[in-house]
Amino acid sequence: MQYLTDTDMGLDLKQVNRAVEAAFADHGKGLVQMPPKVYITLPDGDFRTMPAYLPSLSIAGVKIVNVHPNNPLKGLPTVMALTIILDIPTGQPIAIINATRLTDMRTGAAGAIACKYLSPKKEVILGVIGTGRQAEAQVKAIRQELTITEIKIWSRSSEHIRHFADRFMEFPCHAMSIENVCDCNVLVTTTPSRVPIVMNEWIHEGTHINAIGADAPGKEELAPALLKRSRVFVDDPIQAIHSGEINVPISHGLFSQSEISGTLGEIVIGRKKRESSDEITIFDSTGLAIQDLAIAKIALQHGTTIKLPFP
Amino acid sequence: MQYLTDTDMGLDLKQVNRAVEAAFADHGKGLVQMPPKVYITLPDGDFRTMPAYLPSLSIAGVKIVNVHPNNPLKGLPTVMALTIILDIPTGQPIAIINATRLTDMRTGAAGAIACKYLSPKKEVILGVIGTGRQAEAQVKAIRQELTITEIKIWSRSSEHIRHFADRFMEFPCHAMSIENVCDCNVLVTTTPSRVPIVMNEWIHEGTHINAIGADAPGKEELAPALLKRSRVFVDDPIQAIHSGEINVPISHGLFSQSEISGTLGEIVIGRKKRESSDEITIFDSTGLAIQDLAIAKIALQHGTTIKLPFP
Numbered sequence: 001m002q003y004l005t006d007t008d009m010g011l012d013l014k015q016v017n018r019a020v021e022a023a024f025a026d027h028g029k030g031l032v033q034m035p036p037k038v039y040i041t042l043p044d045g046d047f048r049t050m051p052a053y054l055p056s057l058s059i060a061g062v063k064i065v066n067v068h069p070n071n072p073l074k075g076l077p078t079v080m081a082l083t084i085i086l087d088i089p090t091g092q093p094i095a096i097i098n099a100t101r102l103t104d105m106r107t108g109a110a111g112a113i114a115c116k117y118l119s120p121k122k123e124v125i126l127g128v129i130g131t132g133r134q135a136e137a138q139v140k141a142i143r144q145e146l147t148i149t150e151i152k153i154w155s156r157s158s159e160h161i162r163h164f165a166d167r168f169m170e171f172p173c174h175a176m177s178i179e180n181v182c183d184c185n186v187l188v189t190t191t192p193s194r195v196p197i198v199m200n201e202w203i204h205e206g207t208h209i210n211a212i213g214a215d216a217p218g219k220e221e222l223a224p225a226l227l228k229r230s231r232v233f234v235d236d237p238i239q240a241i242h243s244g245e246i247n248v249p250i251s252h253g254l255f256s257q258s259e260i261s262g263t264l265g266e267i268v269i270g271r272k273k274r275e276s277s278d279e280i281t282i283f284d285s286t287g288l289a290i291q292d293l294a295i296a297k298i299a300l301q302h303g304t305t306i307k308l309p310f311p
Numbered sequence: 312m313q314y315l316t317d318t319d320m321g322l323d324l325k326q327v328n329r330a331v332e333a334a335f336a337d338h339g340k341g342l343v344q345m346p347p348k349v350y351i352t353l354p355d356g357d358f359r360t361m362p363a364y365l366p367s368l369s370i371a372g373v374k375i376v377n378v379h380p381n382n383p384l385k386g387l388p389t390v391m392a393l394t395i396i397l398d399i400p401t402g403q404p405i406a407i408i409n410a411t412r413l414t415d416m417r418t419g420a421a422g423a424i425a426c427k428y429l430s431p432k433k434e435v436i437l438g439v440i441g442t443g444r445q446a447e448a449q450v451k452a453i454r455q456e457l458t459i460t461e462i463k464i465w466s467r468s469s470e471h472i473r474h475f476a477d478r479f480m481e482f483p484c485h486a487m488s489i490e491n492v493c494d495c496n497v498l499v500t501t502t503p504s505r506v507p508i509v510m511n512e513w514i515h516e517g518t519h520i521n522a523i524g525a526d527a528p529g530k531e532e533l534a535p536a537l538l539k540r541s542r543v544f545v546d547d548p549i550q551a552i553h554s555g556e557i558n559v560p561i562s563h564g565l566f567s568q569s570e571i572s573g574t575l576g577e578i579v580i581g582r583k584k585r586e587s588s589d590e591i592t593i594f595d596s597t598g599l600a601i602q603d604l605a606i607a608k609i610a611l612q613h614g615t616t617i618k619l620p621f622p
């Protein structure tokens with residue numbers, strides 16, 4: 001058994017996008033085993049347990065990931081993760097991977113795959129709401145799939161905006177109000193908001209939105225009227241209903257399961273697609289265990305390795 | 312973060328019994344978070360993911376455990392396990408424990424606690440069906456709670472019986488037919504059987520049975536008529552219905568959820584008990600994540616430690 005860390009160093013983001021895309025294709029074809037993630041609530045956060053088995057990639061395992069919003073005050077990341085990989089023929093644990101940064105990257109990759117298929121065009125103005133680690137991961141992954149001509153940014157903190165813009169010097173980056181950020185081709189929302197911060201009337205026809213921030217019951221970023229007006233795709237229906245962007249509108253009776261247009265897996269295998277240049281599409285991301293295994297498969301070839309005695 | 316192995320070495324089995332008993336008390340009082348374990352099926356076995364949080368013991372984490380029946384042919388144990396412990400205030404993984412032997416021990420401890428409360432008397436003839444690692448763990452844990460005057464053993468292999476008896480030289484051990492083993496005060500069944508091997512008419516009144524072997528859909532060791540005639544206690548109703556001794560009779564309509572007499576947690580807190588010296592009691596064990604955390608809490612003080620970089 002091995003412990004691996006720093007596996008994110010030098011990963012080829014195009015390769016990550018392709019691996020995550022392949023995992024979603026298997027998901028669309030019903031070829032994966034992936035029960036919904038299981039939540040345990042702790043006093044100051046929660047942790048989620050995410051087992052899966054991807055036969056076509058020959059990988060099986062479990063990601064364990066926490067979300068503790070006050071961790072930065074203690075000098076720790078909000079989100080930290082381990083992925084445990086099991087040998088398929090024997091069930092023996094063979095690798096434990098520090099998956100904190102891989103978690104950011106695989107979520108970025110899902111957003112990039114959604115953009116590849118749902119963006120109204122290949123050359124886009126990108127709107128980014130929130131400037132944390134996930135906002136950065138989304139831009140890094142999306143730029144592998146689309147040509148970004150400008151980034152419009154909103155964050156509560158002007159310091160964070162400066163920081164963010166410094167990381168993407170190759171693009172013109174402009175800070176502005178949320179309303180003005182929404183005037184773009186592809187919008188990415190990455191905040192931990194519990195009230196809608198993107199209003200329906202701010203989004204023009206043809207926009208694609210990656211709704212990334214809502215990943216637990218009670219979280220939402222988009223006005224329910226915007227969901228009603230759009231075609232909403234999810235990564236996994238059960239997880240999205242429980243904890244994705246649609247969870248609050250569904251619990252309030254403002255959106256129903258039957259209004260989900262399809263899954264990202266169905267899009268990747270061509271069963272669903274953007275139907276017109278003026279429809280608004282939304283990808284509601286909750287994060288799937290198969291994304292973690294897809295990136296783990298690549299990560300196993302990278303990083304620092306420590307051998308551990310087992311069994 | 313630390314990796315710990317050999318943590319079973321020198322563990323005080325009385326202390327383990329007390330810790331597991333305390334965990335069941337919390338379970339009986341509804342003070343734990345423990346979703347049902349999640350199964351993933353692999354080609355030659357399965358693995359189970361078991362997250363939990365025990366506030367009173369201040370421990371949270373996940374056990375990952377496989378069951379691959381053909382592993383011994385490959386020189387590996389059938390069951391192997393890791394437990395990942397998270398820091399409650401921050402969610403950071405702080406320990407990864409080699410939990411293969413701890414899994415045996417915590418299952419033994421649950422059987423011992425069931426015997427402590429349900430055995431018809433304190434001085435017993437113990438019947439043991441199956442002579443694998445779990446049979447050994449049951450006897451080692453039960454002898455902390457009861458005085459064993461004789462062990463009656465059945466196994467398919469006379470070599471396994473000899474091996475088993477060699478480990479318990481302090482007790483008179485006698486090999487015999489299953490029917491004759493059943494003539495005892497406390498019976499422990501630990502086989503992977505998928506058909507009943509213990510017949511109703513072989514069990515006399517007043518016997519207590521630890522039904523340990525059935526831990527996955529399709530497995531059963533006891534005749535359904537015996538279940539109907541007995542008071543059946545479970546560790547967790549949802550898990551027992553899915554994968555415990557009662558799973559097959561329930562799926563065939565021969566036993567119903569309403570016939571479960573209670574949980575081991577309810578017994579430990581005194582809400583349920585053996586009502587008469589002549590009733591037959593059965594403890595249907597599936598194995599709970601809270602048992603794994605209770606023993607992990609003790610194991611963290613033992614064994615060989617390897618420091619790992621994280622986050």
